[in-house]
Amino acid sequence: xxxxxxxxxxxxxxxxxxxxxxxxxxxxxxxxxxxxxxxxxxxxxxxxxxxxxxxxxxxxxxxxxxxxxxxxxxxxxxxxxxxxxxxxxxxxxxxxxxxxxxxxxxxxxxxxxxxxxxxxxxxxxxxx
Amino acid sequence: xxxxxxxxxxxxxxxxxxxxxxxxxxxxxxxxxxxxxxxxxxxxxxxxxxxxxxxxxxxxxxxxxxxxxxxxxxxxxxxxxxxxxxxxxxxxxxxxxxxxxxxxxxxxxxxxxxxxxxxxxxxxxxxx
DNA sequence: GATGAACTTTACGTTAACGTAAACGATAGC
DNA sequence: GCTATCGTTTACGTTAACGTAAAGTTCATC
Numbered sequence: 001x002x003x004x005x006x007x008x009x010x011x012x013x014x015x016x017x018x019x020x021x022x023x024x025x026x027x028x029x030x031x032x033x034x035x036x037x038x039x040x041x042x043x044x045x046x047x048x049x050x051x052x053x054x055x056x057x058x059x060x061x062x063x064x065x066x067x068x069x070x071x072x073x074x075x076x077x078x079x080x081x082x083x084x085x086x087x088x089x090x091x092x093x094x095x096x097x098x099x100x101x102x103x104x105x106x107x108x109x110x111x112x113x114x115x116x117x118x119x120x121x122x123x124x125x126x127x128x
Numbered sequence: 129x130x131x132x133x134x135x136x137x138x139x140x141x142x143x144x145x146x147x148x149x150x151x152x153x154x155x156x157x158x159x160x161x162x163x164x165x166x167x168x169x170x171x172x173x174x175x176x177x178x179x180x181x182x183x184x185x186x187x188x189x190x191x192x193x194x195x196x197x198x199x200x201x202x203x204x205x206x207x208x209x210x211x212x213x214x215x216x217x218x219x220x221x222x223x224x225x226x227x228x229x230x231x232x233x234x235x236x237x238x239x240x241x242x243x244x245x246x247x248x249x250x251x252x253x254x255x256x
Numbered sequence: 257g258a259t260g261a262a263c264t265t266t267a268c269g270t271t272a273a274c275g276t277a278a279a280c281g282a283t284a285g286c
Numbered sequence: 287g288c289t290a291t292c293g294t295t296t297a298c299g300t301t302a303a304c305g306t307a308a309a310g311t312t313c314a315t316c
Contacts, residue, residue, distance in 0.1 A: 059187015075248045086245045093238045110221045117214045120203045
């Protein structure tokens with residue numbers, strides 16, 4: 001008795017078109033079950049969609065998001081698989097931390113631009 | 129006697145092709161002067177290129193990067209212009225802060241995945 | 257003065273991520 | 287039984303951000 005979602009449910013909730021969702025399925029990022037010809041999305045699919053869209057906002061490609069999502073599942077039971085997974089996680093995490101630093105730098109620069117702007121406005125006021 | 133850079137200087141320094149740099153000029157993101165037919169890039173151009181490429185890594189489009197770079201120059205002297213600029217800066221800054229929160233969330237999730245992975249490995253060790 | 261390296265312009269090609277349109281099926285309400 | 291709504295598949299179109307190839311120029315150097 002799990003809750004499921006239609007394609008337009010998800011499209012509306014996340015502000016994307018149904019075409020987008022079908023495209024993600026086509027690429028293997030989503031695996032809805034079928035109710036006749038109609039897609040039925042699980043809560044897991046919904047979560048994946050949320051992660052994909054967040055990844056997009058952060059500048060990740062769909063393939064990158066797929067890779068990251070793949071890291072979230074239950075890890076395998078094989079030693080070598082676990083080690084491979086762990087190193088891939090570490091690698092991605094390092095990448096993301098670099099991005100975070102760059103983002104922080106950009107934010108600081110914008111704060112500086114804002115200060116310059118306010119200073120210029122104050123000077124206008126002073127000369128009025 | 130300012131230092132300038134050739135197109136291949138910058139291409140090599142930043143690990144992009146010359147085509148990429150010409151493309152950015154074509155789009156108005158860079159404005160090198162000319163030495164005969166050859167482009168001469170100033171330190172300012174170099175900085176802009178650096179900002180563009182950083183923007184790309186953060187998932188910004190070239191147009192978005194251009195907009196942000198435009199915010200860094202010396203602000204105008206007109207009151208209305210200043211107010212417009214200030215609100216655009218504020219808007220972009222808010223956007224970037226949202227991204228930062230999302231990036232942090234993703235990083236936390238990856239740390240969690242890493243812990244799960246390590247736990248699984250420890251269990252393998254224990255049962256050996 | 258021929259060669260090679262670095263540069264130029266012009267122009268068509270490519271990939272990711274969808275948009276858009278056509279043509280069709282199921283189902284609910286009037 | 288007609289129509290509207292929601293879904294389906296198939297297939298070609300579009301945009302951003304370059305890649306790639308062709309054909310020519312300039313300048314140092316052998």
